[in-house]
Amino acid sequence: xxxxxxxxxxxxxxxxxxxxxxxxxxxxxxxxxxxxxxxxxxxxxxxxxxxxxxxxxxxxxxxxxxxxxxxxxxxxxxxxxxxxxxxxxxxxxxxxxxxxxxxxxxxxxxxxxxxxxxxxxxxxxxxxxxxxxxxxxxxxxxxxxxxxxxxxxxxxxxxxxxxxxxxxxxxxxxxxxxxxxxxxxxxxxxxxxxxxxxxxxxxxxxxxxxxxxxxxxxxxxxxxxxxxxxxxxxxxxxxxxxxxxxxxxxxxxxxxxxxxxxxxxxxxxxxxxxxxxxxxxxxxxxxxxxxxxxxxxxxxxxxxxxxxxxxxxxxxxxxxxxxxxxxxxxxxxxxxxx
Amino acid sequence: xxxxxxxxxxxxxxxxxxxxxxxxxxxxxxxxxxxxxxxxxxxxxxxxxxxxxxxxxxxxxxxxxxxxxxxxxxxxxxxxxxxxxxxxxxxxxxxxxxxxxxxxxxxxxxxxxxxxxxxxxxxxxxxxxxxxxxxxxxxxxxxxxxxxxxxxxxxxxxxxxxxxxxxxxxxxxxxxxxxxxxxxxxxxxxxxxxxxxxxxxxxxxxxxxxxxxxxxxxxxxxxxxxxxxxxxxxxxxxxxxxxxxxxxxxxxxxxxxxxxxxxxxxxxxxxxxxxxxxxxxxxxxxxxxxxxxxxxxxxxxxxxxxxxxxxxxxxxxxxxxxxxxxxxx
Numbered sequence: 001x002x003x004x005x006x007x008x009x010x011x012x013x014x015x016x017x018x019x020x021x022x023x024x025x026x027x028x029x030x031x032x033x034x035x036x037x038x039x040x041x042x043x044x045x046x047x048x049x050x051x052x053x054x055x056x057x058x059x060x061x062x063x064x065x066x067x068x069x070x071x072x073x074x075x076x077x078x079x080x081x082x083x084x085x086x087x088x089x090x091x092x093x094x095x096x097x098x099x100x101x102x103x104x105x106x107x108x109x110x111x112x113x114x115x116x117x118x119x120x121x122x123x124x125x126x127x128x129x130x131x132x133x134x135x136x137x138x139x140x141x142x143x144x145x146x147x148x149x150x151x152x153x154x155x156x157x158x159x160x161x162x163x164x165x166x167x168x169x170x171x172x173x174x175x176x177x178x179x180x181x182x183x184x185x186x187x188x189x190x191x192x193x194x195x196x197x198x199x200x201x202x203x204x205x206x207x208x209x210x211x212x213x214x215x216x217x218x219x220x221x222x223x224x225x226x227x228x229x230x231x232x233x234x235x236x237x238x239x240x241x242x243x244x245x246x247x248x249x250x251x252x253x254x255x256x257x258x259x260x261x262x263x264x265x266x267x268x269x270x271x272x273x274x275x276x277x278x279x280x281x282x283x284x285x286x287x288x289x290x291x292x293x294x295x296x297x298x299x300x301x302x303x304x305x306x307x308x309x310x311x312x313x314x315x316x317x318x319x320x321x322x323x324x325x326x327x328x329x330x331x332x333x334x335x336x337x338x
Numbered sequence: 339x340x341x342x343x344x345x346x347x348x349x350x351x352x353x354x355x356x357x358x359x360x361x362x363x364x365x366x367x368x369x370x371x372x373x374x375x376x377x378x379x380x381x382x383x384x385x386x387x388x389x390x391x392x393x394x395x396x397x398x399x400x401x402x403x404x405x406x407x408x409x410x411x412x413x414x415x416x417x418x419x420x421x422x423x424x425x426x427x428x429x430x431x432x433x434x435x436x437x438x439x440x441x442x443x444x445x446x447x448x449x450x451x452x453x454x455x456x457x458x459x460x461x462x463x464x465x466x467x468x469x470x471x472x473x474x475x476x477x478x479x480x481x482x483x484x485x486x487x488x489x490x491x492x493x494x495x496x497x498x499x500x501x502x503x504x505x506x507x508x509x510x511x512x513x514x515x516x517x518x519x520x521x522x523x524x525x526x527x528x529x530x531x532x533x534x535x536x537x538x539x540x541x542x543x544x545x546x547x548x549x550x551x552x553x554x555x556x557x558x559x560x561x562x563x564x565x566x567x568x569x570x571x572x573x574x575x576x577x578x579x580x581x582x583x584x585x586x587x588x589x590x591x592x593x594x595x596x597x598x599x600x601x602x603x604x605x606x607x608x609x610x611x612x613x614x615x616x617x618x619x620x621x622x623x624x625x626x627x628x629x630x631x632x633x634x635x636x637x638x639x640x641x642x643x644x645x646x647x648x649x650x651x652x653x654x655x656x657x658x659x660x661x662x663x664x665x666x667x
Contacts (some may be wrong), residue, residue: 015498060607066526067497175618203381204553205633208597208613215610230526237599240607260601274531276556278598280579288535292496 012052016090020054021224022078022192027051027087029073030054033297044298049248050087052323055192060218060225062239063258064271065233066295069245071228075194078226079111080104091192109139112185116197118177122169128155128180128309129165135187158213175206182213185219193218194226199234211238232275236260241329245270247296247304250323254330264332266311303334311336342410343515343547344370344393345604349407349413351385351392354400355450360621362388362402364571367648370515375541375548377562377579379594383618385571386551390517394434395424412514430460433508437520439500443492449503450476450488453510460511475506480536498529502536509540516541534561555594559583570619570629573648574581574644577655587657590614628659636661 008228016023028051030044046122046209047207048070055061063071066294076082080096088095091107099107115121132151135141152162158179169177178198185193195214199207211234218225229235235242235256242259244252244267252265273287289308300307302317309316315335323333365383370376380386391397392404392470395416409416416427435441444452453475463471469488476484479502492500494575501521508516518537522530538561541548552558558565558579565582567575567590575588586592593614616633619625627642628634634641640660648658 051445066528175617203618204555204594205381205597205614206612206617209597211599211617211667212611212613215607233526233601235598237609237611238604238607257606270528272601274527275601276534276554276560277529277600277602278555278559278583278595280559282559282602286531286535288531292498292529293526 012054016088016093016095017054018093019056021057021059021092022055023088023090023093023175024054024074024078025052025088025090027074027077028085029070029077030085032084043297046248047075047296048084049299051245051248051250053243053250053253055226057191057224058218058222059240060238062235062242063128063226063228063245064230064235064242065245066230066293068247068296070165070248070296072196073247074245075196075226075228076114078192079108079113079194081113084123099120106138110190111190111192111194112188112190113191114178114181114195114198115186117201118174118181119201122177122182124169127166127168128172131180132165132184132187135184139188141188153164154186155180157186157217159209173206174202175209178202178210179213182210182217186217189221190223192224192226194228196228197230198227200229200231204317206235214238231276232271244271247293247299249304249333251305251334252330252332253323254327254332258327258330262327264330264337265305265334266309266336267305268332270308270310277297302311305334341371342369343372343412344368344549345408345410345480346389346393346412347408349389349392349409350405351388351397351402351407352405353402355621357622361559361571363392366568366571366573368573370547371564372514372547372551373541373545374563375550375561377558377565378549378551378568379553379558379565380551380568381442381553381618383570383621384568386416386568387519389568390434390519390549393517394428394432395419395421416650426460429456429513430511431513432517433511433513434523435501435504435508435516435518437523439497439504439524440492442504443500447516448489448491449495453488453503453507456507456510458543471510472506473651475510476503478509478540479503479506480532481506488533493528497525498532501525501529501533505536505540508543509546512544513546515547515549517549517551521550521588523552523554537561555598567594572629572658573656574630575656576648577652579651581655585652585655586656587651587662588630588659589636589661590630593633593635638665638667640665640667 027048029048030046033043051074065071076086096107129151133147136147155162160179199210227238239256242256243250246267252268270287270289291308294307303321306312306316321333321335323331325331326337341419346368349363349366353362378386400573450472453472457463457468457471472488473484476488481487481502483519521534550561562579565579566573569590575591586595597614598614614633619629629647631637631641646660648656650656
């Protein structure tokens with residue numbers, strides 16, 4: 001059974017939710033592109049195109065989708081590492097896009113990120129101790145010996161020997177580096193962590209170690225987490241709720257158990273059917289999607305999934321279906337699911 | 339008489355580094371039967387890719403060197419061939435598909451050009467015949483409007499389309515054997531399903547054998563007929579696919595299978611994954627016994643002292659583990 005607090009089944013409200021830690025409303029991010037030097041401006045990649053959801057306290061929300069679906073951009077917008085084209089992100093009822101530099105710095109203590117590639121996200125010239133102490137110095141937390149003690153405590157927490165403080169990133173394996181990435185995210189006691197593909201560059205035997213660690217710290221610190229990944233097995237394992245994205249949109253959002261057992265959107269169905277199962281005797285119904293993801297520049301009319309949908313009907317071309325609740329707490333953007 | 343398309347005997351490939359000799363592939367034996375799919379599973383550094391490159395005799399030398407071994411391919415030991423003879427095997431009779439098609443396709447030539455080049459070189463086709471055959475091949479691997487696509491450059495194609503081009507190139511000379519090294523790892527899951535289905539369909543139709551190298555046990559379970567599990571340059575377990583997944587005997591194989599979260603079986607939040615502790619041994623580490631001992635949950639004292647042989651303990655099922663042999667101490 002799913003552990004953790006009961007999730008609200010309320011539909012998404014117009015403004016920020018009173019109870020949620022994080023409310024994302026009508027978030028959009030369009031990247032301008034030019035073709036060639038004198039190319040016609042005004043073309044835009046619809047990376048994130050009207051995304052809304054709530055994240056409850058202590059909840060892990062899985063954000064899944066294939067490359068280019070906008071899941072990472074959504075994660076970066078939530079932390080305001082990118083400015084949106086439009087829309088709001090409310091963190092504890094405060095729209096973070098209205099925060100000035102000073103306020104934003106204070107907010108950043110509460111919201112942290114874990115990156116995919118622990119090789120690229122650690123400064124190779126800084127010792128692990130210096131890397132972990134840096135946020136404490138920036139946020140003027142404690143004196144030197146208190147900070148050092150905190151760093152040692154964090155390393156222990158993530159399963160590393162505290163005596164590694166004087167070592168450099170290259171001396172660690174990928175799994176250990178990701179543990180350091182987790183420690184760094186925890187340094188300032190955040191309330192929210194966005195984990196962007198945190199285990200996808202790790203070997204299979206190491207992935208499980210890091211997943212277990214993330215679950216442990218989530219429990220211990222009652223963290224809320226957005227877990228971005230393309231691996232649907234891992235997302236199923238770690239998430240309370242799951243949002244499936246396609247071409248900049250959430251096409252399905254629901255409790256993990258329900259969504260995996262009874263997917264509502266044909267895209268979710270196809271994704272689940274495409275996961276290879278490590279059991280040669282597993283009985284599968286194959287749904288092979290035709291073609292590739294359409295270009296996010298020239299979005300098709302009507303439903304975005306139309307060109308690849310095995311269940312499409314002519315009515316699907318009439319409107320781009322909104323995300324509507326079909327079962328309690330479980331919504332889909334598909335006219336056939338209604 | 340040897341019924342196998344490919345039979346590797348006691349292959350050892352080493353790399354000389356500043357920190358010492360790396361035993362990347364350390365005495366492996368493998369066999370690929372005609373028309374079958376052999377899956378090689380391993381994590382980074384297990385030696386699975388070096389095995390493929392050794393067979394193709396593509397190990398950069400120095401620093402690498404094939405120290406010993408026989409590589410029998412359709413009755414010829416590839417190790418005895420001169421480079422010029424090897425070039426006639428490579429690409430023509432044994433082809434390779436890599437993980438990242440963008441790095442193995444030449445960015446300054448159109449994809450059609452690159453396939454035609456292969457056909458003209460290996461099959462001595464005329465320019466016109468090579469062009470026609472190229473279009474046929476692109477159609478065969480499911481590329482829509484093949485004529486137009488053949489005139490495009492690799493960067494104009496999506497990842498899935500590029501991998502289809504790589505496959506078209508690999509099958510262009512009707513090889514007996516294809517090595518596919520993580521062919522779908524860089525692809526999205528729905529595209530991966532398309533490519534795996536395509537490989538399977540082509541293999542059946544053209545009667546090729548396939549060696550599929552992957553870290554993904556799910557992909558292996560779906561495609562391979564036989565599986566070899568590699569760890570630290572060795573094969574630690576080998577069996578038919580159904581047998582291996584039903585009765586994994588090596589603690590490493592068991593650990594890998596147990597550590598995978600599975601959406602079809604998951605208990606969801608709160609359920610702990612059974613992780614394998616520790617990490618793959620460093621190249622420089624010298625372990626006299628079984629290389630998996632430091633991470634093994636069932637290791638006995640014998641394991642650290644002497645390396646177990648690869649031994650058949652169930653019909654067609656070989657494993658390299660003292661505990662699986664029934665040793666107690």
